[in-house]
Amino acid sequence: MEPSNLAMFWAAVVCASILIYVVLDGFDLGVGILFGTVRDEATRVAMMNAIAPVWNGNETWLVVIGASLFAAFPVAYVVFMGAFYIPLLLLLSGVIFRGIAFEFRFRTQRMRPLWDWGFFLGSAVMAFVQGAAVGGMIIGIPVSNGQYSGGTFRWLAPFPMMTGTGLVFGYALLGACWLVLKSKGALHDWARRRIPWLVAAVLVVMFTVFWATADLNPLARGNLHTRPWGLISAGIGIIALIGVVAGSRSKQDWFPFATTVLFFISAFLALGAMFWPYIIPYSITVGNAAAPDASLSFFFLGAVVILPLITVYTIQVYWIFRGKTRDVTGE
Amino acid sequence: MSLDPVFLSRVQFAFVISFHIIFPSFTLGLAAWLAIIEGMRLATGNPVYRRVFDFWLKVFAVSFGMGVVTGVVMAFQFGTNWGVLSERTGAIQGPLLGYESFTAFMLESTFFGVVLLGRERVSPTFYFFACCMVSLGTMFSSFWILCNNSWMQVPLGHTIVNGKIVPADWWAITTGPIVRVRWPHMVLGAFLTSGMCVVATGAWYTLRGVHPAERRVMLHWGLGLVAVLVPMQMLLGNLTGGYIHKYQPAKFAAIEARWKTQQPASEALFAIPDPAHERNRFAIEVPKLGSYIESGTWGSRELGLEAFAPEDRPPVIVPFFAFRIMVGMGLIMLSTSWWGVILSLRGTLEKSRWFLWCAFLAFPTGFIAVLCGWFTAEVGRQPWIVYGILRTKDAVTPSLTTGSVVFSLLAYIAVYGVFGSFGLYYIYRLLEKGPSGEARPIPGATANRPMAFAGDAQTATGNLPHRQG
Numbered sequence: 001m002e003p004s005n006l007a008m009f010w011a012a013v014v015c016a017s018i019l020i021y022v023v024l025d026g027f028d029l030g031v032g033i034l035f036g037t038v039r040d041e042a043t044r045v046a047m048m049n050a051i052a053p054v055w056n057g058n059e060t061w062l063v064v065i066g067a068s069l070f071a072a073f074p075v076a077y078v079v080f081m082g083a084f085y086i087p088l089l090l091l092l093s094g095v096i097f098r099g100i101a102f103e104f105r106f107r108t109q110r111m112r113p114l115w116d117w118g119f120f121l122g123s124a125v126m127a128f129v130q131g132a133a134v135g136g137m138i139i140g141i142p143v144s145n146g147q148y149s150g151g152t153f154r155w156l157a158p159f160p161m162m163t164g165t166g167l168v169f170g171y172a173l174l175g176a177c178w179l180v181l182k183s184k185g186a187l188h189d190w191a192r193r194r195i196p197w198l199v200a201a202v203l204v205v206m207f208t209v210f211w212a213t214a215d216l217n218p219l220a221r222g223n224l225h226t227r228p229w230g231l232i233s234a235g236i237g238i239i240a241l242i243g244v245v246a247g248s249r250s251k252q253d254w255f256p257f258a259t260t261v262l263f264f265i266s267a268f269l270a271l272g273a274m275f276w277p278y279i280i281p282y283s284i285t286v287g288n289a290a291a292p293d294a295s296l297s298f299f300f301l302g303a304v305v306i307l308p309l310i311t312v313y314t315i316q317v318y319w320i321f322r323g324k325t326r327d328v329t330g331e
Numbered sequence: 332m333s334l335d336p337v338f339l340s341r342v343q344f345a346f347v348i349s350f351h352i353i354f355p356s357f358t359l360g361l362a363a364w365l366a367i368i369e370g371m372r373l374a375t376g377n378p379v380y381r382r383v384f385d386f387w388l389k390v391f392a393v394s395f396g397m398g399v400v401t402g403v404v405m406a407f408q409f410g411t412n413w414g415v416l417s418e419r420t421g422a423i424q425g426p427l428l429g430y431e432s433f434t435a436f437m438l439e440s441t442f443f444g445v446v447l448l449g450r451e452r453v454s455p456t457f458y459f460f461a462c463c464m465v466s467l468g469t470m471f472s473s474f475w476i477l478c479n480n481s482w483m484q485v486p487l488g489h490t491i492v493n494g495k496i497v498p499a500d501w502w503a504i505t506t507g508p509i510v511r512v513r514w515p516h517m518v519l520g521a522f523l524t525s526g527m528c529v530v531a532t533g534a535w536y537t538l539r540g541v542h543p544a545e546r547r548v549m550l551h552w553g554l555g556l557v558a559v560l561v562p563m564q565m566l567l568g569n570l571t572g573g574y575i576h577k578y579q580p581a582k583f584a585a586i587e588a589r590w591k592t593q594q595p596a597s598e599a600l601f602a603i604p605d606p607a608h609e610r611n612r613f614a615i616e617v618p619k620l621g622s623y624i625e626s627g628t629w630g631s632r633e634l635g636l637e638a639f640a641p642e643d644r645p646p647v648i649v650p651f652f653a654f655r656i657m658v659g660m661g662l663i664m665l666s667t668s669w670w671g672v673i674l675s676l677r678g679t680l681e682k683s684r685w686f687l688w689c690a691f692l693a694f695p696t697g698f699i700a701v702l703c704g705w706f707t708a709e710v711g712r713q714p715w716i717v718y719g720i721l722r723t724k725d726a727v728t729p730s731l732t733t734g735s736v737v738f739s740l741l742a743y744i745a746v747y748g749v750f751g752s753f754g755l756y757y758i759y760r761l762l763e764k765g766p767s768g769e770a771r772p773i774p775g776a777t778a779n780r781p782m783a784f785a786g787d788a789q790t791a792t793g794n795l796p797h798r799q800g
Binding site: 059060062063064066067068070071072074075077078079080081082083085086088089092093095096097099100103104107145146147148149150151152291292294295298299302306307309310312313314 | 396400402403404406407409410411414415417418421422423424425426428429430432433434436437439440441444492497498499501728729730731732734735738739742743746747749750753757
């Protein structure tokens, strides 16, 4: 079934929300992952403060994705949640644990090691399961009668494990670039030194993944070959990564973050080239998953009034807290 | 009742949503309370209202934060465990629940931020306006939930196309006769919940001899509001009973533990229902009262559970007791608030330690009533998940295994256990400490990070000041 205009609109909303979520929550999850690799209290406080005003709002987009998916593509929502039952549970536990750790670590001395572990583990697990879900989608999700028909641990196959690991490094890279952007002094230099290593880790995982994809899914591979924009996106992604390494030496602190974001956008487009027109690869198309237009138009008002409001608010918060976070030096 | 995915998913949903509903019902009431107090401050200029406001604002913020976090989990429950339900009814439930999420975020991104952080940046009148909008927003948010649940109780405004249930008349779905009664019933339940907490906090300070000016505001305002609202709530409860009697007769029979059809029908005030033998043990019954409550006449014929096929009957014990506990809590609130109002008219409110202890111990009555009301509504709807259309046993995600649900249920219990105990601990600490002057800005706090308000400024971000715009 061809998707209606409303269905296309909602597909665009879901895609945009995912991209916004990945970039925004990606960097604060990344800072959480890097947080686990330092021991020094002053550095940890500095890292926390670099994401304090924004991390909670970043996770808002996760619910925007879930709500839009349920409302506009109920079948896709159901299959996705069924296929990734355990990863989703881990993701939500991660959201909660990070939340508690963030608000409570400063209010206690005795329990602080526990919250620090919770913050690091919650961040790493959230990144990993998101990556594993992408891997699970690239393999393809089996469906019968509009419901997921695979096993509980399909997402634990070697391929999703690789993509999961890749996203942990990818988010850590975003986090390091965010710290370069927002901090000064020792923390700034520390984060900058991590960038080339993280880029290398991302590249190693990516090449392993693409070598595996060649074997794993002819449909995804075929799609990439017949859609030049997919290959072009992948190429831009590689160039962007090289730019990140080169930029980490420059004085322009925004450059590594901007190029990493470019990398994530191009990776997202390459995935789109692999999947389109499927919303659940390679079982359910966007057109078949869409709710009737009576539902899509009823919810349309929510999208055109409320989503711009949330966007304006998000921009406003980032604007208020723009520039270097004061006293976040890690010294 | 075996440990299959259906039963375990029901337990999990009940656990997660019971935990969640505590916080939204508390914040729904507190938002209205804050608007009232800010209105009084604006009208009188009395600084005590400012101190009371700033104090409850912190409690509100932490509770709001906990509601949002537990609500994130709710947004995914429908898909993870109730796949068939979501697939078949997603065209209706998806937009309704989606609007709820969007409404909550819209609130967070607009007036909530003004109320939390904008006291010094906007005019007093606009600040009051923002308080009212936050209260209105929380009510609006609950409206979508009640729309959705009312549709599951009595489906209307839909058609069935190829086995999928799709919307035909949104107006009927959002403004039907059921939601018109149940939404106000829930809103008032939330007001009473918070009202009793405000009263109990005032009583607590009086017993401890602290915060004399602030506790007086809490006691007098809280008692007055509860005393007026309880009778209104009882009227709405009666209307809710009316819709159940009309549209869900099996649920009604279960609430009354009426096994046999009776004319005239008696009313069981107390009993221990015995489902195995389809009779009541130790029953205390009033003859003819059942008919009167249900129809207003003393001789009407009332259906018993025997009138329904065994596979269409709901469980009896939970609806029967949950309903009576809810009504009992209402009676406790009614007597506490009226007793308190009489004492305050006599001017002996703060000297009557007996009363103060009762009022203090009555703090959970609203929460218990809200939970029991929902237990009655949801268990009484069984064996249907969408009444008359889809059975609960057919609604679960087919790929779900018992092992997965056991794992997720244990995980939610563990995570919520830790999260809940810390959240409640900080709310308790805030309440124990009481009002302490005017609130100071907390660095790095934003409207979508309300949990930052769990303590004072020094403890929020490890002493490091932030860039503030």
